[in-house]
Amino acid sequence: MALTVAFIGTGKKRERGSLEGYAMAYTHAPGYLALDDVELVAACDIIEDNVQAFAEQFGIPDTFADYHEMLAEVEPEAVSICTWPHLHEQMVIDCAQAGVKLIYCEKPMADTIGGARRMMEVCDRTGTALNFNHQRRYGKPFSMAKQMLDDGAIGDLVRIEWGGANIYDYGSHNFDMAQYFNDETPPSWVMAQIDYHTESFWFGAHNENEALALIGYDNGVFGLCITGAVQDAVGAHNRLVGSEGIIEIGAQVEGAGALRYRTFGGGDWQQVDTEGEGLHAQVFIERAIADAVNSYRNGTRSMMDAHNAIHGTEAIFACWESSRLRARVETPIEAEGNPLQEMVEAGDLSPQPAEE
Numbered sequence: 001m002a003l004t005v006a007f008i009g010t011g012k013k014r015e016r017g018s019l020e021g022y023a024m025a026y027t028h029a030p031g032y033l034a035l036d037d038v039e040l041v042a043a044c045d046i047i048e049d050n051v052q053a054f055a056e057q058f059g060i061p062d063t064f065a066d067y068h069e070m071l072a073e074v075e076p077e078a079v080s081i082c083t084w085p086h087l088h089e090q091m092v093i094d095c096a097q098a099g100v101k102l103i104y105c106e107k108p109m110a111d112t113i114g115g116a117r118r119m120m121e122v123c124d125r126t127g128t129a130l131n132f133n134h135q136r137r138y139g140k141p142f143s144m145a146k147q148m149l150d151d152g153a154i155g156d157l158v159r160i161e162w163g164g165a166n167i168y169d170y171g172s173h174n175f176d177m178a179q180y181f182n183d184e185t186p187p188s189w190v191m192a193q194i195d196y197h198t199e200s201f202w203f204g205a206h207n208e209n210e211a212l213a214l215i216g217y218d219n220g221v222f223g224l225c226i227t228g229a230v231q232d233a234v235g236a237h238n239r240l241v242g243s244e245g246i247i248e249i250g251a252q253v254e255g256a257g258a259l260r261y262r263t264f265g266g267g268d269w270q271q272v273d274t275e276g277e278g279l280h281a282q283v284f285i286e287r288a289i290a291d292a293v294n295s296y297r298n299g300t301r302s303m304m305d306a307h308n309a310i311h312g313t314e315a316i317f318a319c320w321e322s323s324r325l326r327a328r329v330e331t332p333i334e335a336e337g338n339p340l341q342e343m344v345e346a347g348d349l350s351p352q353p354a355e356e
């Protein structure tokens, strides 16, 4: 029998995406259509024009404004959730409780750490495979770097560094990538400071302006991340420092290419051919969805399973909690909420509206 797939939150396809909407459902649908025995059966959006345009583009027969009705009437086996983060927890839980067996949800997991933990617990109880779209794991610069690491090209992993826009929305990918490079080893502590003086909303959620964080992982590997205006201090999108050398992905050096490495005492940087792939590509999502569907069919967990995603998510919220407590915090943190949002609500942080 074909796998039946439905979508929640189609978005509106625009010439260029923005932090107000990328219409990620349009990037998921081709991933399913590339697979055998998959049928796109229904789509839902609270905006009628959005769902109609999406259904027309992908030949989807049934459309809804209320996802509860869609789940009850269509009973899809799989659902892609492409809404903003504050909606993920409830939607995932409602899908799992309605009998959906494969969920492919956009990142970040949820807008609170408690919400992320609950989504995973409910899906474990209902036997639902819960995946998050951390698609960069399927991009060649990243997977080749992991292979080089596993092959011992830079000795033992010592430190994972990354620079990016923020800890939460963009950082969700980078903290997840750290899990990938570090064999899914959980973080054990985080020490971080943030600055949040100008409002920064990404898909409706607060994100700090700048952060500096040190993470300790259970196996002794360190993580270092720098975000926002000062992210260039890292000088690369991701850097793996080993006992015998360094791998850099997206080094901010002219001519560095997407992936390069060097060994200590072994001469200059060596550029690695990533077969034309850079740091972002639609094909990563198509490979990721293929892996999610195949893993589900084989009764195994994909790399994007919640049981992996939760560790990066714990690190995200621990950074903000460390800043709030002015202390190094052990993970998992005791808090259940969203420390950044709570600091704003309490008046401990007063970000001002951004100038137009």
Ligand SMILES: NC(=O)c1ccc[n+]([C@@H]2O[C@H](COP(=O)([O-])OP(=O)(O)OC[C@H]3O[C@@H](n4cnc5c(N)ncnc54)[C@H](O)[C@@H]3O)[C@@H](O)[C@H]2O)c1
Pocket: 008, 009, 010, 011, 012, 020, 021, 022, 023, 024, 025, 044, 045, 046, 047, 050, 065, 067, 082, 083, 084, 085, 087, 106, 107, 108, 133, 134, 135, 169, 203
């Ligand atoms: N994986 C990536 O690289 C990547 C890139 C961009 C965005 N994202 C993530 O994707 C997620 C979605 O972002 P987007 O840009 O696609 O959003 P979007 O605004 O383009 O689309 C979201 C849609 O959800 C609909 N919606 C809202 N409430 C709903 C409800 N109750 N029922 C049904 N539909 C509802 C909205 O009407 C809208 O059409 C975010 O979590 C964002 O962080 C991921």
